[in-house]
Amino acid sequence: MSSKEVKTALKSARDAIRNKEYKEALKHCKTVLKQEKNNYNAWVFIGVAAAELEQPDQAQGAYKKAAELEPDQLLAWQGLASLYEKCNHINAKDDLPGVYQKLLDLYESVDKQKWCDVCKKLVDLYYQEKKHVEVAQTWHKLIKTRQEEGADNQELHQLWKKLTQLLAESTEDQNNETQQLLLAAFENALDLSDKIPSEDHQVLYRQFIHCLSKFPHETARLKKACEGMINIYPTVQYPLEVLCLHLIESG
Structure with a gap:
């Protein structure tokens, strides 16, 4: 032939x-x-x-x-x-993350949109498997890539907010690195909010403070967040209640 x-x-x-x-x-x-x-x-x-x-x-x-x-x-x-x-x-569950990783390597320099699409699929897999560190690291890399590509503040706000949603329910199972990425995600999402004050911003602030209240080693950060929310939303009782409870519990 x-x-x-x-x-x-x-x-x-x-x-x-x-x-x-x-x-x-x-x-x-x-x-x-x-x-x-x-x-x-x-x-x-x-x-x-x-x-x-x-x-x-x-x-x-x-x-x-x-x-x-x-x-x-x-x-x-x-x-x-x-x-x-x-x-x-039978091999899909075990092999697919590696396939996605290879596609990320191949797409990185030739097609950023497809790279982002595969990145989101990989995060979904990690989320299903409760691999919190991998979720945080991979989504963080996605955000960094979009920043380098010139994404606007609205898109970046949504990406940071999505990371808080991916991680906020699993704080008890996270290591320190993942917790820090979660808290940074809240801070960035709050900073990039386009409407302050607003209902969405207030809800996000409450979620941030609730998350901080779970971390005994983040006392200073918790106090700063509560004071920040009080300054923007002086009629909202939640941050004051959290501060008072924290003071009582810490003696």
């Missing part, structure tokens, strides 16, 4: 996939592999066709083979991610 014939067979496989003739595509790919067992495109096309034929094991094997052959090419990693997202494959 000549090089020209290999190209023709690959084109036939691609056309078959476009026409949803997946079994035909597999035949063309296997013909190519008899001649070139390490043909990257043939393995990727097998992955695509097998996935469409609901043969996840074959699809996974093909994509992984392609990724081993050309680890810095996107197609195989994109195929693996799509496969794991769509089906309850």
